Amino acid sequence: MSVNELSGVHIWDGNAHRGVGAVGWSAGRISSVDITASAGDADLTVIPGLIDTHVHLIGNASDTPADFLSWPLTTRPEEQVLHGLAHARRALAVGVTTVRDLAADDIQFSLSRALEAGVIEGPRVLAHGLVNMTGGHGDLFTPPAVVDRKPVADGPDACRALVRRWARSGADGIKVPVSGGVLSVGDKASWRNYTDAEIAAIVDEAHALGMRVAAHAHTEDGIRRALAHGVDSVEHATKLTAALAAQMVAGGTTVAPTLLINDRIADGSVPVAPGQREIAQELVSGRDPVFRAAAAAGVEFVLGTDANGFHVGFDDQWEELRAMARVFDWDAARALQSATSRAAAAIGRGHDLGRIADGFAADLVVVRGRPWEDAGALRAESVVAVVARGRLVAGSLPG
Incomplete structure (x- = not known):
């Protein structure tokens, strides 16, 4: 050997x-x-390979301009896998050796298996199946007239069934939106996604099957409800409060703050609709001092870019780390920990990733x-x- x-x-x-x-x-x-x-x-x-705990691999990776929302609807799944691989390899080239895709289905599950088998070089891909309600944040990326839609689940039993389907397909974990979002069409960040009974069913079923749960939550109410039901991580957490931060510290819940994407949408440096820009501006208003206080109180913030190849590139992880150091008032070593040992622990791989x-x-x-x-x-x-x-x-x- x-x-x-x-x-x-x-x-x-x-x-x-x-x-x-x-x-x-x-x-x-x-x-x-x-x-x-x-x-x-x-x-x-x-240093250890970087770990990006929040990405979306599937999107246009070519040099030919394409619309962010319509591209997935006009591109065959076979092609989407190749674009996802191109994005993954761009991350790998700048030192990102593990990514966690948080809106996965059979496309990402297949890509993850091929990479793990060494069929082609690429980062390790942990794929979280998306459990999403009708008219929820994830569903609103698809226009209402489109019949061929991604799966949704309504009601506790249907939520359990979709968690089981993703587990059977090879998911590493589950992603659930509990608030609205920024880029989904016609959405409002303040909208509730899922009832408490549905969230409880999703988290219970995922944990019973050995899968971690990442909750998309921008609002105070969304974060509170996600924490109440024992999710493992909160994605974005933009309207975090001191009281919710204390709950996170007590429960060991991690946060991927996705700073760059929200800042870029808010300041207009990436192309978005006016309504999306307004949502982002409201969300990031007052965010930084609250995040800085939460980090000082012990909230575990880890690298998560929300990279999609359009608003945030798959080589932007280092810039995200610099932004985290600035917002959280961290030194360089603490920023690096958020992308290595601490990120590994956040995705349940602290025993074999993120350290030399x-x-x-x-x-x-x-x-x-x-x-x-x-x-x-x-x-x-x-x-x-x-x-x-x-x-x-x-x-x-x-x-």
Whole structure:
């Protein structure tokens, strides 16, 4: 069995800087971590592969302009898989070795299996099946005149059935909207999605089948209801309050704040309808100081970009990290933790992802400089090489 080694580099292990030394790996797993000096003047640093806990792989990945909403309706599923793969590989090239798709169906499940089997190089894809009500946030991405729609579920029994269907199809988890959203057509962020009985059924059934539940929630009411029913993560959480933050800390609920996408929609730097821009502007108004206080209180914010290739690219994770450092008043090391060890724990993979340690997945990123010391240096341009599942997939390793 061949052993690969990277030596003479700084090692930042997902929690802290360990010193200068060597990392060895074999059969896709880290086999050794040797520190030869506590400090040094090495030019390169190896860190764990980044984990983006909130993406949407399926969308136009070509250079040909396409409408964000109509593209999925006019593109065959066979083609959509290839576009999803292109997006996944763009993330991989900048050091994102694991992504979690939070609106998945059989397209993403198939892509995830092919990547896991090594049919083609790409990041690890954890796919969460979307359980969505008629007229809910997810359903409103499809115009009302379209007959061939994504599955919806209404009533507790139907919700349980759809959770079971996604489990049978190979889902890693479940996503449920409990409030309205920004980009869905005719939606209002303030609209309630699902009753308490339906949310309870979804969470209970998912947990019974060993799947984590991510709840899309922008509003105070949506966040409160999601927490009351024991979801594992809240996505966006834009109207978080101090009282809800305390509940999150007590319950260990994580948050993907998706800063860039909401900021870009609000400031008009990406093309959206006027109504969508107004929704985003209202949501982000007053958000940053509340988020900063929540982070200081112990809320576990982790990297989640909501990347879709249109409003946020699949190479924007480093920019999202810089935004998180700014909003939460974090140093560079804390920002990196949110994309490595802490993100791994948030998706239930803290035992084998997000750290450079014996037995962990050999997902490694070699970058120039000392990224744990300077948040401004957290940039995609600094990436020199990417190793995923023990295989070199981008750049070249030193020596």
